[in-house]
Amino acid sequence: MNTSETRKFVDEVRGLEKNWMLDLGHPLLNRVADSFVKAAGIGAIQAVTRDSYFMAVEGESGVTGSVSDATGTRKRTFPDLKGGSNNSKSAEAMVKGVSKESFQWGLAAGMHSGLTYGLTEVRGTHDWKNSAVAGAVTGAALALTSDNASHEQVVQCAITGAALSAAANVLSDIL
Numbered sequence: 558m559n560t561s562e563t564r565k566f567v568d569e570v571r572g573l574e575k576n577w578m579l580d581l582g583h584p585l586l587n588r589v590a591d592s593f594v595k596a597a598g599i600g601a602i603q604a605v606t607r608d609s610y611f612m613a614v615e616g617e618s619g620v621t622g623s624v625s626d627a628t629g630t631r632k633r634t635f636p637d638l639k640g641g642s643n644n645s646k647s648a649e650a651m652v653k654g655v656s657k658e659s660f661q662w663g664l665a666a667g668m669h670s671g672l673t674y675g676l677t678e679v680r681g682t683h684d685w686k687n688s689a690v691a692g693a694v695t696g697a698a699l700a701l702t703s704d705n706a707s708h709e710q711v712v713q714c715a716i717t718g719a720a721l722s723a724a725a726n727v728l729s730d731i732l
Contacts, residue, residue, distance in 0.1 A: 588674050593667030600662025604655040661702050669695040669722065685723045692722025 579590045672691035677683040696718020700711040 585671060585674055585678075589667040589671040592670035593663040596666030597659040597663030601655050601659040603662075604658040605651075608651050608654065657702075661699060664702065665695050665699050668698055685726045688726035689719040689723040693719035695722070 579587060579594070581587055581590055669691050672694055673683070673687055676687035676690060680687065693715040696714040696716070697711050699718070700706055700714035703710065
């Protein structure tokens with residue numbers, strides 16, 4: 558092996574230490590894609606698990622298409638398929654809901670990770686301010702993916718995202 562081949566091999570081994578699922582050629586792209594894929598997978602698992610639970614609860618109670626939430630009000634968990642299907646639960650509706658939630662989880666993680674990295678590179682430091690800005694932008698973007706996004710909801714999600722992200726950053730420095 559000559560020196561250049563040895564360097565290439567060493568660089569590949571060092572690249573494996575970063576644990577990137579994808580190598581897109583730039584740390585920012587790697588971070589965003591990696592965060593998106595991992596969080597989207599977690600979001601899909603969470604959505605399928607929750608929907609399976611609701612389907613089991615509906616089966617026991619005999620009530621189709623709705624489940625009580627913590628406030629005692631009834632809410633729809635699956636829209637029925639149009640076209641006269643007599644199934645109260647629809648695999649198509651479940652896949653659509655899981656896909657949307659996966660996208661939302663991936664969007665939040667990828668956007669937050671990318672913004673935090675970008676702000677750290679631009680400002681030259683990683684602090685709670687970067688986290689707060691990334692959390693606010695991510696919260697607002699996540700609110701915009703909901704079905705009925707209002708101005709108040711976008712602002713509330715931006716404030717909540719900034720607060721949670723900044724608190725997580727401060728707490729990670731303490732602990």
